[in-house]
Structure formats: structure tokens, C-alpha cells
Amino acid sequence: xxxxxxxxxxxxxxxxxxxxxxxxxxxxxxxxxxxxxxxxxxxxxxxxxxxxxxxxxxxxxxxxxxxxxxxxxxxxxxxxxxxxxxxxxxxxxxxxxxxxxxxxxxxxxxxxxxxxxxxxxxxxxxxxxxxxxxxxxxxxxxxxxxxxxxxxxxxxxxxxxxxxxxxxxxxxxxxxxxxxxxxxxxxxx
Numbered sequence: 296x297x298x299x300x301x302x303x304x305x306x307x308x309x310x311x312x313x314x315x316x317x318x319x320x321x322x323x324x325x326x327x328x329x330x331x332x333x334x335x336x337x338x339x340x341x342x343x344x345x346x347x348x349x350x351x352x353x354x355x356x357x358x359x360x361x362x363x364x365x366x367x368x369x370x371x372x373x374x375x376x377x378x379x380x381x382x383x384x385x386x387x388x389x390x391x392x393x394x395x396x397x398x399x400x401x402x403x404x405x406x407x408x409x410x411x412x413x414x415x416x417x418x419x420x421x422x423x424x425x426x427x428x429x430x431x432x433x434x435x436x437x438x439x440x441x442x443x444x445x446x447x448x449x450x451x452x453x454x455x456x457x458x459x460x461x462x463x464x465x466x467x468x469x470x471x472x473x474x475x476x477x478x479x480x481x482x483x484x
Contacts, residue, residue, distance in 0.1 A: 347459040347461055348442045349442070349457075349458050349459055349460075350368075350443065350458045351441070353368045354367065354369055355367065355368040355435065355437045355438075355439060356435070356436045357433035357435055358434045358436050359433055360416050360434055361419050361420065361430070361431070362429050362431045363431035363433055374406075374407045375406045375407065375453070375483055376452075376454040377402075377406050377407065377453050377479075378443060378452045378453075378454070379395065379408075379410050379450075380411050380412070380447075380448055380449060380450040380451070381410060381411070381448060382412055382413070382414050383419060383421075384418075385449065387448070391449055392426065392428065394468075394470040395430070396428055398470045398475065399430060402476075402479055405483055406479055406483070408430060409431060409433055411433055412433075412434065419432055443460075447465045449466065450463070450464070450466075451468070451470070455482050461478070
């Protein structure tokens with residue numbers, strides 16, 4: 296075969312891998328590996344007190360699609376809220392899910408976790424069943440306030456009991472760290 300044909304095969308194989316579900320599992324494992332650079336865990340950072348924004352509108356409706364009932368964010372006022380925007384087709388989202396599962400297992404009774412997605416229920420059910428996840432998952436049915444609205448996946452927000460966004464992270468991260476656990480413990484007291 297000519298060199299040109301070999302390059303074309305490699306190129307189209309790479310494109311096939313990048314943009315089809317066949318490469319999704321491998322891409323999420325690669326992303327998960329990238330969460331650890333030179334032995335250092337990539338961990339989200341806390342916002343400084345003067346940089347924190349208040350959630351202006353808590354009157355947001357959510358449809359419960361997995362392990363959750365329909366709700367309004369108003370019912371969670373005064374509680375610590377952990378919001379994660381994700382999708383089943385998003386490799387970086389998949390990469391951070393195991394660390395989120397560990398955090399949810401330990402804090403799910405005390406922190407209000409909300410996993411937000413626009414994926415169809417069937418895709419969510421299949422993904423959770425395969426991975427043995429049971430996150431409370433919702434679809435917004437109202438417009439999210441600017442403080443929580445994003446087009447980036449994954450994106451995570453932690454809101455304190457007073458409605459201030461104390462942490463926002465755009466992109467995958469290791470959520471099961473001592474730093475995040477210390478933050479949640481502090482916010483809960």
C-alpha cells in the first residue's frame with residue numbers, strides 16, 4: 296500500500312474513534328488518567344469570599360428522571376447543594392463519575408446532590424445500570440439562573456446554606472479529595 300493510503304486509514308480511524316460511541320469508553324479512561332498529572336490530583340478550587348455570587352432565583356423546576364422526584368430549588372433553600380451538569384456521551388463527565396460516586400456515597404444523606412442532564416431517560420438508565428450509579432438525576436424544566444447556567448460539560452457548582460456559590464468548576468475533576476470533603480464538612484456545620 297502506498298503511504299498516502301496508510302495515512303488516510305489512520306486519519307479516518309482516528310476520526311471514527313473520536314466521534315463515535317466506540318471510542319467513548321477509552322476516551323473517558325484517558326481523561327480519568329489526565330486528572331492525575333505528575334502524581335498531583337487535579338482538584339477544584341474554592342472561590343474567595345468576595346468572588347462568590349448569590350443564586351438570585353431559586354424558583355427553578357426540575358423533573359426527576361432517576362432516583363429523584365420532581366422538585367423546585369426553593370425546597371432546598373438553607374441546605375448545602377452540589378450541582379453537576381453532565382451527559383452520558385461526555386467523556387470527561389464519565390471520567391469524573393467514579394470520584395463523584397464515592398463522594399455521593401459518603402455525603403448523599405447530608406448534601407443535596409443534583410445531577411443535571413438533558414439526555415433521554417433510557418440513556419441515563421442504561422449508563423447508570425452498567426456502572427452501578429444511583430445519583431439523583433434531574434432535567435431542568437425552568438431556565439437556570441445565570442449563576443448556575445452553563446454550556447460546558449462537565450460543570451459543577453457547590454452552593455452553601457445561604458445560597459452563595461462557593462465553588463464552580465468547568466471540566467473534569469477528582470471530587471473525592473480531602474479538600475472537597477473538608478469544604479463540605481465546613482459548609483454543613
